[in-house]
Amino acid sequence: MEDLEDNTTVFSTLRSLNNFISQRMEGMSGLTTPGSSQSSLQIQYQQRVQLEEQAGQIHSKSQLLQVEREKMQMELSHKRARIELEKAASTNARNYEREADRNQELLTRIKQYQERETEAENKLKEQMEMNKSYKKSMETMSKKLQEKESKLAEANETITILKGKISELQWNIMNQEMQMTSQDSQKQELMEQLDVQHKKWQEASQQIQTLQANQSLLAEYEQKIKDLEQKLSQQEHDALIVKNMKAELSRFPKMERELRQLREENAYFREMKENNGLLKEEVEGLQRKLERYEKVQAQLVTVELENEKLLGKLKSWEKVDQGTGLNIRTPDDLSRQIVALQQRELVLKEQNSTITNSARVLEKARQQLQEEILRVQSQLLDEKKKREQHEALVRRLQKRVLLLTKERDGMRAILESYDSELTPAEHSPQLNRRMREAEEMVQKLHAHNTELEAQLSQVLEEVGTHKQRAEMLEVEMKVLKSQECTAEQSTLITKEEVDTLRLKIEELEAERSKLEEENKTLEMKLEKLTLQGDYDPSRTKVLHFSMNPASLAKQQRREEQQQLQEECERLRELVRVLEGGGSIPGNLEGVGSFQSPQEIAELKKQVESAELKNQRLKEVFQTKIQEFRKVCYTLTGYQIDITTENQYRLTSIYAEHQGDCLLFK
Amino acid sequence: MAKQLGRDQQGITLRGSAEIVAEFFSYGINSILYQRGIYPPETFTRVQKYGLTLLVTTDPELKSYLNNVVEQMREWLYKCIVQRLVVVISSIENSEVLERWQFDIECDKTAKEESAPREKSQKAIQDEIRSVIRQITATVTFLPLLETACAFDLLIYTDKDLAVPEKWEESGPQFIANSEEVRLRSFTTTIHKVNSTVAYKKDSFP
Numbered sequence: 001m002e003d004l005e006d007n008t009t010v011f012s013t014l015r016s017l018n019n020f021i022s023q024r025m026e027g028m029s030g031l032t033t034p035g036s037s038q039s040s041l042q043i044q045y046q047q048r049v050q051l052e053e054q055a056g057q058i059h060s061k062s063q064l065l066q067v068e069r070e071k072m073q074m075e076l077s078h079k080r081a082r083i084e085l086e087k088a089a090s091t092n093a094r095n096y097e098r099e100a101d102r103n104q105e106l107l108t109r110i111k112q113y114q115e116r117e118t119e120a121e122n123k124l125k126e127q128m129e130m131n132k133s134y135k136k137s138m139e140t141m142s143k144k145l146q147e148k149e150s151k152l153a154e155a156n157e158t159i160t161i162l163k164g165k166i167s168e169l170q171w172n173i174m175n176q177e178m179q180m181t182s183q184d185s186q187k188q189e190l191m192e193q194l195d196v197q198h199k200k201w202q203e204a205s206q207q208i209q210t211l212q213a214n215q216s217l218l219a220e221y222e223q224k225i226k227d228l229e230q231k232l233s234q235q236e237h238d239a240l241i242v243k244n245m246k247a248e249l250s251r252f253p254k255m256e257r258e259l260r261q262l263r264e265e266n267a268y269f270r271e272m273k274e275n276n277g278l279l280k281e282e283v284e285g286l287q288r289k290l291e292r293y294e295k296v297q298a299q300l301v302t303v304e305l306e307n308e309k310l311l312g313k314l315k316s317w318e319k320v321d322q323g324t325g326l327n328i329r330t331p332d333d334l335s336r337q338i339v340a341l342q343q344r345e346l347v348l349k350e351q352n353s354t355i356t357n358s359a360r361v362l363e364k365a366r367q368q369l370q371e372e373i374l375r376v377q378s379q380l381l382d383e384k385k386k387r388e389q390h391e392a393l394v395r396r397l398q399k400r401v402l403l404l405t406k407e408r409d410g411m412r413a414i415l416e417s418y419d420s421e422l423t424p425a426e427h428s429p430q431l432n433r434r435m436r437e438a439e440e441m442v443q444k445l446h447a448h449n450t451e452l453e454a455q456l457s458q459v460l461e462e463v464g465t466h467k468q469r470a471e472m473l474e475v476e477m478k479v480l481k482s483q484e485c486t487a488e489q490s491t492l493i494t495k496e497e498v499d500t501l502r503l504k505i506e507e508l509e510a511e512r513s514k515l516e517e518e519n520k521t522l523e524m525k526l527e528k529l530t531l532q533g534d535y536d537p538s539r540t541k542v543l544h545f546s547m548n549p550a551s552l553a554k555q556q557r558r559e560e561q562q563q564l565q566e567e568c569e570r571l572r573e574l575v576r577v578l579e580g581g582g583s584i585p586g587n588l589e590g591v592g593s594f595q596s597p598q599e600i601a602e603l604k605k606q607v608e609s610a611e612l613k614n615q616r617l618k619e620v621f622q623t624k625i626q627e628f629r630k631v632c633y634t635l636t637g638y639q640i641d642i643t644t645e646n647q648y649r650l651t652s653i654y655a656e657h658q659g660d661c662l663l664f665k
Numbered sequence: 666m667a668k669q670l671g672r673d674q675q676g677i678t679l680r681g682s683a684e685i686v687a688e689f690f691s692y693g694i695n696s697i698l699y700q701r702g703i704y705p706p707e708t709f710t711r712v713q714k715y716g717l718t719l720l721v722t723t724d725p726e727l728k729s730y731l732n733n734v735v736e737q738m739r740e741w742l743y744k745c746i747v748q749r750l751v752v753v754i755s756s757i758e759n760s761e762v763l764e765r766w767q768f769d770i771e772c773d774k775t776a777k778e779e780s781a782p783r784e785k786s787q788k789a790i791q792d793e794i795r796s797v798i799r800q801i802t803a804t805v806t807f808l809p810l811l812e813t814a815c816a817f818d819l820l821i822y823t824d825k826d827l828a829v830p831e832k833w834e835e836s837g838p839q840f841i842a843n844s845e846e847v848r849l850r851s852f853t854t855t856i857h858k859v860n861s862t863v864a865y866k867k868d869s870f871p
Contacts, residue, residue, distance in 0.1 A: 528846070530769070531767070531846040531848070531862050531864065532765075532840060532841070532844055532846060532864055533751060533765055533767055533838055533839075533840055533841075533864065534838070534840075535748075535749070535822055535838060537825075538825065539824065539825055540748055540749075540822045540823065540824060540825060541822070541823060541824075541825050541827070541835055542820050542821070542822055542835065542836050542837065542838050543820070543821045543822075543823060543829060543833050543834070543835060543836065544818055544819060544820045544821065544833065544834065544836045545730065545733065545734060545819065545832060545833060546832050546833065546834050547730070547832070548730070548818045548819065549727065549730065549816050549817055549818065550753070550755055550757075550760075550816040550817060550818040551818075552816075553757045553814075553816035554757055554760065554816070557757050557758070
């Protein structure tokens, strides 16, 4: 359409051009004036320009059209090409698919061939293995064959050897047969000889028999001879015996005499034996005495030696006595002297100990005295202070006294002056009172004074006594010091011991206190433990009765527990069975019931009766209801039915149609 | 009565002392069982002894057990080889020891059967025993309640070299883990001296 439109525009423009040209020609021919020539030229020029422009436009448009036609042709060609390409593509795709299918087929075939190949390979391998095994077997077989061949060869050899041997043996046999024949002939000869010999032998045997018979006869005779000889010998023996007996008999009286003699000698010998025994005892005793005497002699010798020594000693002692001049003649004196010396020593030791005790006591006293001295000194100081205080008081009081006396004097003077000035009658009582008061004051002051003086004197006395005590103590101190000086010299050595002993004592006391504390704590612990029930296993043991109530109670509890567990399990089984809906087996029922079976039977009967009642009631109710409904229907003509819950249907006999009903809720 | 008077006059022999102590243990153990409620109270019956009304059990098994133990104790007291009698009260469920009544016995070994009887009147001994039993009754006020069911056991501490008789066996001392001890009165017959203590488990109050 565009082409057509473009064509129409082209044609329209061509037409317009033509028209313009025609007009122009007309115009040109029509116009000859020069005045209008310029304008006409201008107009022509403008028209030409316009025509050229229009021509250019038309040209461009024609070009456009051509281009467009070409474009369309190109597009068409493009489309045709695309279509062709698509076709080609589809064909290619189909080819491709076919190729792919072929590929897959080939692949599958390849796989199959590969599998076959692997199988073939496996078979090959197996075959190879088989081959190998066969080869091995073959080899073994060949080996065996070889062995067998070798054996065969050996056997052949042996056969040949044996054959040789056989031939030899056969040769030997031949020889031996020859020998045999020769020996047979010999044998026959020998047989003949044998017969001869046999006969001889028979004869010999006969002779032998006869000989044997003779021999036996001989033997018998010999035996008889022997017996006879024995009898002879016995008889001879008997004869001898008889002779001996006779001889003995003849000897009998002699024997009797000898017997008597022997008995006497026996008795004599017994006595002798006894005497012998006694003598032996005496001898033993004498021997012992001898030994003793010999010992005694030896002792005597030693004693004599000792005696001599003692005499020597005695002499020396006597010499000592002479030397020391202590009037010692016997050792008793010496011993007495020694005893006396020992006693003296004991006494001295006692004295020593007493002295040391007294020294200790004195030391203690000294310490005490020192303490007292200190105390006394302190007291002294106190008293000095007190005295000074008292003196100060005294001074003050004296001053006061002086002042008071002065006052008194003054007052007296005043009073006297007053008395002198005034009449005594009017003012005397007052004055007297004043006087009395003043005198009383003075007396009080005197009393106070005396008291103070008394106190002062007391204090002074006390001070004096303290001074005396101090002096005494000083004297005692001096005495003790003097004594110490004397004692120090004797106890210089022991002071060190005393110091060491004191140190030891202190240490021991400290240890003792520690040990006492430890002892107390241990005793406390022990007590506590014994209270709790502890015991010493090395000395005590704990017994109890085997059948004791605690163990019995535990056993019972265990049994109860077991029983309860068993019951529990049974009940659980029952419950499971009941939940399953099965009927109660008889044994469980019997086990699970804690009521007696009678009660269960009663309850069952009750249940059955209740169910029966229920059923009967239901039947009765049903029949009654049906009757009632029928009666209602027949009497009233209306029947009410329940269709569904909360919905009722009313039907009547007199309805026109059977299906007429009234539904209401 | 004449016998008793005779005994009073005679004094205390070794055998008599053993008899007295064994009797005391029999009644004492019964009192402890009643007071601590180890056995139900209706199984106990009243008897008069030491001038008090004491409760003894009527359960035949328990009676025979106590008689066996007391007989053995009497023999051992006569031989002076027993050192201690302990009544152990333990819970049945977990065998935990809750109370321990301990009676220590000190025996004067110089007293033999042949030696002369000692001078102490029966009445004085009875008074002492009575005070001990009264004290046992009074301890119930401060002992903690036994809430679980309990059983008791009697342990006897003897010399190591004693031959263990039939039906007896060795046992452990059955201590209480965390215990509080209270000493009670003692009594003596001049041959045997009996000290009493009670140990109970300390309540673990927060």
